[in-house]
Amino acid sequence: MTTFRSRPLPFGLPPEDRASSPYTGYTRAHWEAAADGLLHAAWRWATPGGALLDLPGPPSRSGVRSDGLEGYARTFLAAAFRVAGDGGKDPHEWLDRYARGLAAGTRAPGREDAESWPVVLDHHVQGQPMVESASVALGLRLTRPWLWDRLEPGVQDRAEQWLRGALRHLPAGNNWYLFPYTVAGFLESVGRGDAETARARERALELLEGWYRGDGWYADGDGRAFDHYNGWALHLYPVLDAHLAGDGEESARHGARLREHLESFSLMFGGDGAPLHFGRSLTYRFAAGAAVGLGAVTGHTPLAPGVSRRLVNGSLRYFLERGAAAEDGLLSLGWHGPHPATLQSYSGPASPYWASKAFVALLAPAGHPLWASVEEAAPSEGPDRVLSVRAPGFLVQSTRADGVVRLHNHGSDHVRPDEGESAAGTDPHYARLAYSTVTGPTSAANPADNHLSVVVEGVRSTRRRIRPLGAGHGDGWGWAGSWHIPVFPEGPATVPGLRVEGVTVARGRHELRVHRVLGAPDGARAELTGWAAEPGGPVRSRLYGLHGWAAAEPEDVRAPQGTAFTRWAVLPRLTADASGTVVLVALASLTADPGAGPLEPVVEAVDVRPGPDGGTVEVRVDWAEDGTGTRIVLGTGSVVVDHA
Template sequence: MSIPFELPSEDRASSPCTGWTRAHWEAVADGLLTAAWRWSTPGGALLDLPGRPSRSGVRSDGLEGFARTFLAAGFRVAGAGGDDPHNWLERYARGLASGTRSPGRDDTESWPLIRDHDVQGQPMVESASVALALRLTAPWLWKRLDAGVQDRVEEWLRDALRHVPAPNNWYLFPYTVAGFLESVGRGDAETAAVRRRALDLLEGWYRGDGWYADGDGRAFDHYNGWALHLYPVLDAHLAGDTGLLARYGGRLREHLDGFGLMFGADGAPLHFGRSLTYRFAASAAVGLGAVTGHTPLTPGASRRLVSGSLRHFLDRGALTGDGLLGLGWYGPNEAVLQSYSGPSSPYWASKAFVALLAPVGHPLWTATEEPAPVEEADRVLALPAPGLLVQATRGDGIVRLHNHGSDHVRPHEAEAAGADDPHYGRQAYSTRTGPTAPGNTADNHFSVEVAGRRSVRRRIHPLGAGHGDGWGWAASWHRPVFAGGPPMVPGLRVESVTVARGPYELRVHRVVGAPPGARVTHTGWATGPEEPLVSALHGLHGWDPGAGTVRAPQGTAYVPWASMPRLTGTAEGTSLHVSLAVLTGAPGPGPLAEAVTDVLADGTGAEVVWTDGGGRTRVSFDPVRVTHE
């Protein structure tokens, strides 16, 4: 699809994969800002973008538009050493003066006050973008503001330090505000305490492998890159704090060692977790690693990932005809949104422009583009800390994520509370498919049916993960939850193991404590009828003969209508259910029934012998153990 603003010519010599250079990034930033500023209020304090309002209200949405685009402008101008050919900073200076003139008043320009997250929390989120943009542009904007405006801006920002954030990455918003205030000589005991508090919490959320949980629980998703790594690493980089940068930059490096594999050959990030309308913000961690030097990726591979992700969305309709980022994935899509999403929410995508802090002449822009990790070889990577298994195939460029550890259930929540969360509850996600919408049959889901009601997976308990040469595994268990139906069945649990090898996914489920008459169903990948993809699911043990097909009329973020393969079977007491799944866009593989020559299964596990000389895989329970030889 066409991009509604002018871009430079492609440069296939330096960027053989994407054709895009630093000049393209500047042009996109300018195009997005130009389109958004057409919707500014007279004083420039709010950008009232068109679309459905969020639950926070229109004025908060207008602040969101100002703050998130200000962040893009901050990266754009700071990366150019203060050069501002479009006078973006003049506009934001005018908006800062207007928005803080009468803070909290219910008029057409003033910014809403920052309050506790459960009262009026959204302004706290936006305070971080305002503060970070001010810090980035301090020599050219903050230092030229009238002293009265500076005082009013500080007064508004300080409310972020004095109110309660949501119990997750939100604690990094007042941390970022405090960092800005300290950087301009306005720090004190209050700012120092807020920063200590955030870093202490961050230590408790760190799980290893470069991954943070988003709060006290097991939420692992893109917030790792565009929040939990971004704020502390960038803060340390801007402050020149070598001690903090060594600690948090080292974790970013470790994170990118796995996360760099989580982009498809077409540039798409994994469609996994919440807030997916932020789209190419998923590349922020890659750009930050290149800017700070804390990355295992070469400059050419880093540019391949960040430019590939940016171009992926702009080429596929993420922009409206007016040049605005719409609510959705490519075009509009309600299923990827949360209740807090408003018309300006997509502009957290501005975080991707952290790459522009690498100036002209930086290796990120001068090195020749290199293939993305998925384009180099087939790979399987286990991440035991978050309980994830990454499976990438070079032939079709698809990356799959098998989820045995991320559930977004907070520790204080009842395990049986709530319904299925498509962004976390599915067992697998990819760069080419999205989860089916709520109300449709769930894709990549194992369900127990009791008394006519099917279960969902809420809290996930990891049982381990590992990998070898060309293969890997991850395992977990959960208690089936019957949303809106009977209470949880005492003793009922499902133990699940995924083994990835080449394009194949060996899926083994053991059901323990199922009551008489219980049934089980298992679904595969959801794809559209015109997509050049193959989604197949073949029962190897414990399933009724043959696989059926089930429809998802509301489709996914990728297609307006989808279908998926489904297996059904009986489960009473303890039962084992083994299947082979595949999602591929490459020629072949052949029928799944021919992929294995033998299957041996009993109540303790299963052994599969592969047809192509790949040896045998053994999955055992009590305890879970997986071998491949």
Template sequence: MTLTDGAHPTVLELPPEDRELSPYTGYTRAHWEAAADGLLDAAWRWATPGSALLDLPGRPSGSGVRSDGLEGYARTFLAAAFRVAGAGGADPYGWLGRYADGLASGTRTPGRDDAESWPLILDHHVQGQPMVESASVAIGLRLTREWLWDRLDDGVRDRAEEWLRGALRHTPAPNNWYLFQYAVATFLESAGRGDGETERAKERALRLLESWYRGQGWYADGDGRAFDHYNGWALHLYPMLHAHLARDAAQLGHHGPRLRAHLDGFALTFGADGAPMYFGRSLTYRFAAGAAVAMGAVSGHTPLTPGASRRLLSGTLRYFLDRGATGTDGLLSLGWHGPHDATLQHYSGPSSPYWAAKSFVSLLAPAGHPLWTATEEPAPSEGPDRVLALPAPGLLLQSTRADGVVRLHNHGSDHVRPHEGESAAADPHYGRQAYSTRTGPTAPDNAPDNHFAVEAAGARSTRRRIRPLGAGHGDGWGWAASWHLPVFAPGPPMVPGLRVASVTFVRGRYELRVHHVTGAPPGARVSQTGWATGDGTDRGDGPLRSALHPLHGWTGSDTVRAPQGTAYTRWARVPRLTADAPPDTGLYAALATLTAEPEPAPLAEAAEVLAAGPGSVEVRWADDGARTRIAFASGADGEPEATVTHTGSGSAGGPAAVDGE
């Protein structure tokens, strides 16, 4: 690609595909370099005269236009730094000169309301967004130190340090933000400017990170149970990147095995089409979802082969580039494929999508690295059908080879902070029962997909705080369970004594969803919805089929519409089951499926109920006669318990059974 100060390409220009080296994606290291250059070129057209701010067009974030301009500088700096550092300092388009100029201009009079000055870094609840961007500035300076930082005059370096230290002297948000302080502190130390302040920031960040570790390579994003993509692009990336750059054997030995364990499950969350899982917040960062995969390949702490790692990385990069993530102006839009408001959060601004740059950490692997020289291999979702339970975060993954779709059943991640109790507003990115690589949740004002609700006094309940009850898997099947207190709005927020315990059991493309309701008020109704799908033609990915079949307890069925659609389709429909709720105990079982198979067998033929009572149901599967029994009980503390037993398949030595409480 040729970049000039005159005419610019209107679309990203990439080199020819190499299907011999990369039979799945056609992408090589040259494609990654060209993608970085193209994204940078498009963004730099919107720079201020002194290069301190990149004021990309679009609606501002909640932090305001000046903070958004700093975000444009900082996040594109990440891409440029990975690009130049990975090339051993080669900078054919002069990116680093621009960032050096911007650093000098932005730190000259920080906090001043002029054309170039950066905003000050204050507490997260006052003016916190600059703290987020300080980490990207610090990492960019660290990666390019010998070509940028070391060539600055002392005055600029001193001013930059003073601005960065604002991140160490103010209060972060109570989550991954403490790692922004960590990134700033480790850069200052690497530049010979460390002291007690940087050491305290490092120790505090690492201490909190330890308290958030839940096992199996998964961290909660702060106190509570928020498990999402921040695991990869923040909680693993920052400590591992420092350890790798510092060649810190102790830190690599501590964090490396956790990254390996995380990737052992997380690698299955990418669909065969390259799509990452649409789950959690900040999804407009798009192919940043591959950051942990890249960090694992670069550092050597990964269970994946180099060919499989590149398959995942290039697959997700190509997925978005092929589906319009960059418009005719070459800028990453605020959304998923293209613009999509429901994907966004209040902190999302025009430059926010450029945290996708985190995936360019892959370029730290030089051209001769196996990540780039090995032949691409299939992604985990392109192998046999798989079911993987992750008890630590309370997630259940289900992939099917016939269509390449991966589904995530959520029984453990809720993004409810401890001080919020049960009254937090509904969040479609965490509160739904299931997510996938081919569907997104419906918008908050539309009928919810993949949702079990109690309807009382004209209000429909939401699921907020999720209490996991366990998860497990066998050969080709698995389950996860949880319970929650339904929350209502408008009206009284809670119904005393009302509880819902839920189990999802999966095998093949089938999902057995069972719910046990206790304490429903008189006149209450219950409903269960399935996957939200459109006609499948919006992005040319082919049709999906969503179905929901009643097994026990349900008396009505229909289809509801979601005119606002999802991130995948402009307009969606959602299958729904309904029933009246008895005043004491109700048990409801249904089969659900999401498939891209051209002629799937009807759900009614997949399984039958053998026995059902107030607190248990037993199902026989038609294909091999295997049986699944799900039972609910009340524990000694009065809280729900669930037991899942599966017999007749999944064990070469005879019946397989797993009990979960």
């Protein structure tokens, strides 16, 4: 496991309890203290009436007023989980502040004054308030006996009218439909439901059903975006809604999917507590643990309580110790500390407070098994594992010696169904071949890590739309494959007939990367890069050419803008002639194990030969350590992999 220098926390935490939490020392009291510390820091920036929390920093594309509402709504989630989980006890009187803010913000929505909230509009017309309406509604639902029920009827009516904007305007075509769903669920819970609320809920569930792809994974919309939004949105809202409503039928249906999701997702936390650095909105940080906490709270989990405790505690501690909260106690825009490349254009100063969703774990009271059970090892702290997740096209690889988890991506992209093959908008947080808990993708302005590019007339291709070819795993090994059409950011977007097929086979810490480039024009070249890491750091990236590459040993290329984990990075790169059709085989590894050996002796032999029909190619790799072999047969739109 990698080592680091812990940064001092900007707020106090209770003493560690290594008896009940031998891995992290954290207890439920640490979660309460963290919530209070983050809330105290944020409320220093509240408007006089408490309706807006105008946190310092550059505004998002939605503007300062929307950002202020975001500050109110997202911190309200943390306060609501904090108070509801303690049966209404509110030693810092958080709910009084949010009640005052609700009254002030809904007095004249849309007015340009010191307190009024922006109105909720369509997603493409300054639509961010729709996102925040769900947090306001969920906070009110969680704290109903101590906040909503004590409001004056006029304030309740004004709040309802503002919230109904979410039911009357168009969400974005993804998890946003769960925001009016959540608003409607609250209104129905307080006796204010009608045909409008019923339709909002029906529409969201209709879409959610279409987005479910199996293995516990939802696509975030009609495309193939699979990422952390599964846990902190697509599972969170329907499962929590059913739990709060006491709806056994809906709870069982959505809960079964959450349980299956956690079968694979629970492996995606490193031994140091880090979630995978993959997908968008990573500044939400420890919200990645929300699905784990929710599973423990509702009982829809395959994990023992001590394992769930280990995962949520580890994730919270990981970020707090690495400076996620700045010296003033505010969550910064970034990963460890500030990191602009981690952000999206919708990120504003209060955006990181969607991390509040992790505090759903506080809905488990002090005597709950989540807090009464002793921490147990996380899945990544057990034996080395390789797990294929067919629905999203993932191959997950963990190694006990260093606690590193790697995700090989052969199915998740960030391309809408209505978008064609274009290099515009290529997202480094989806387009790369692999991601991990100890590395991040390089900047779009630097050489791309973990990428197979075709170079035509000096222009490197990118990978956008990913077509899965399949995935599978056996005892100690696994594979996933996909193909894509290379697209070019300069000149014609595509080259007629050009395509790339790729297969990753993982065993132990090793990654066999097999690619077939088809239809490349004369003079084209191929480049394969490995993991981006800090030179001389505890995490080491290696790459070795086995077949088709100009040389076995790679060259090192620089990424001066670094990653979310290091200010400056280097990555290995192999090159080859790619004219026509070529098959390329390489071995890669990412390790923090000081005892890890070189890659050269790992593979004993590689045999590449065309299939009998001329349209297929067979790759046979013999492993030196145990005498086993891996066979990969690439056909037209198909792949077969076996290992014995």
